[in-house]
Amino acid sequence: MIELASYVGGEWVKGTSTSDLFNPSTEETVAKTGTAGVDFGKALTHARSTGGPALRAMNFAERAELLKAAAKAIHAHRDELMKLAIENAGNTRSDAKFDIDGATGTLQYYGDLGSQLGATNVIEDAEAFQLARSPRLYGAHAWVPRRGVAVHVNAFNFPAWGLAEKAACAWLAGMPVISKPATSTAVVAWRITQILIEAKVLPDGALSLIAGSAGNLLDQLTGQDVLAFTGSSDTGTMLRSGKTVTSQNVRVNVEADSLNAAVLGPDVGAGAETLNLFIGDVFRDMTQKAGQKCTAIRRVYVPKDRVSDVVALLEERLASIKVGNPADESVTMGPVATAQQLRDVRAGIGKLATCAKIVRGGADPVEGIGAPKNKGYFVAPTLLVSDSPSVTDVAHSHEVFGPVATIMAYDGTAASVSALVCGGGGGLVSSVYSDDKDFVRNTVLGIAPFHGRVTIGSEKIAGQAIPPGTVMPSMIHGGPGRAGSGEELGGKRGLAFYMQRVALQGDRALVEGVLGKR
Ligand code: NAP
Secondary structure (H helix, E strand, O other), X not given: OEXXXXXXXXXXXXXXXXXXXXXXXXOOEEEEEOOOOOOHHHHHHHHHHHHHHHXXXXXXXXXXXXXHHHHHHHHOOHXXXXXXXXXXXXXXXXXXXXHHHHHHHHHHHHHHHHHHHOOOOOEEOOOOEEOOOOOOEEEEEEEEEOOOOEEEEOOOOOHHHHHHHHHHHHHHHOOOEEEEOOHHHOHHHHHHHHHHHHOOOOOOOOEEEOOOOXXXXXXXXXXXXXXXXXXXXXXXXXXXXXXXXXXXXXXEEEEOOOOXXXXXXXXXXXXXXXXXXXXXXXXXXXXXXXXXXXXXXXXXXXXXXXXXXXXXXXXXXXXXXXXXXXXXXXXXXXXXXXXXXXXXXXXXXXXXXXXXXXXXXXXXXXXXXXXXXOOOOOOEEEEEXXXXXXXXXXXXXXXXXXXXXXXXXXXXXXXXXXXHHHOOOOEEEEEEEOOOHHHHHHHHHHHHHHEEEEEEEOHXXXXXXXXXXXXXXXXXXXXXXXXXXXXXXXXXXXXXXHEEXXXXXXXXXXXXXXXXXX
């Protein structure tokens, strides 16, 4: 039994009362944690007064070395972290690699970016320019680190990547981090924090961890602090409208849920490489992490006359899935993460069944391979089909966060499929699979304003395509509307949230001196 602690004020603190964290395959308790009695004010003060100044005393190139060292330290414990992810989150080894290698890859990416930014603490935003008639009077914009603390509240599905992708940007920008993983799967984030603290790769105060409820942490934020949240829309809305957050104008980024779509173009025939890519992406997103990915494809739009072919191809792939305890190596899809998740997914399948027909799987209990009888939060991969979808259908408004997707027929035109996709109210990513230039252009431009990212799957890149569900640090992540209206990552753009953009105007030599150019 692991007893988790929070890392605040430069020391490990256990809560005075705890609750259990479970193995979702066996329902056995794997850890205990709690934050009652933890001094959140001390955590904030320590981060602001010790971690922040230490990070800001370094330039980008020096902070880049911290990120690279953090990536190395985490990678050195990869096997141990994967074991914890299997036990506490029901990940298969492949799911766990996706999370942990995503964490180290993102830290390494931002480490490399920091090295390129070099020995400066200020980023110039576009070129400086002459402001008036005199060539002496100059205007410029610069990014400087904020003086507060970056509070990161993360979802249960990516305990490693969630911590690292947010922290990489904050640390490189020069802000200390207080990370709060979701309680149910906090073991991996807790262990990563231990690894980083033990390896002494970060300055004191640069990383704190809240292993449980956030208590009154958010009530003590100020206008120099930032709050980056990932999780459900409901929690995002609640945190964004918190009294202190609004009265102090705390900068907030929300990454919420999303009904990501995949569109098959009318030109894609049987046996085409583009069709194989499309089927592979839908199949992967339904089953990887048991469908618990914010970027997973939930809505699948297929021309009316191709629906039965697509259903047959997906059914063939889904038949190979072995649901069970990932500790058993034959298992290819684990359980959902918690008992509440299981209840929500089952109820969600029931809701979807009011507008679509279940053709595979469903909400019935599943006996998991390698799990004790009647134990574990298992769901069968579930495929539904709707022959005449409408934007008012629940499939366009309710996210089922599990191994579930709905195939919906459309008439083969870019205009009608764009209207259906946009009916999801704004998303993180959607993908269009077609080799017809006009269809791709019209559909991509039709749906782009409602998305943070659109991927195009086609024959020429089929062998090297990056799946839409994979978030790359070089590409922005986030989306408008129900996806939270946030934006993370995207290379240098990811630093902006943690920095203040300031306009500078005055004598050219002095302005350029501030920018470190003279
Ligand atoms: P959640 O229930 O909204 O919880 C998210 C986080 O918020 C957890 O750390 C939770 O802590 C915390 N939280 C809840 N109430 C809080 C409060 N009053 N004050 C401070 N923190 C609070 O979401 P989830 O079930 O973990 O995650 C699933 C959802 O996240 C899905 O809807 C998915 O689409 C979305 N998601 C989005 C992205 C993205 O990048 N857009 C990525 C992953 C997941 P406790 O665990 O301690 O309650």
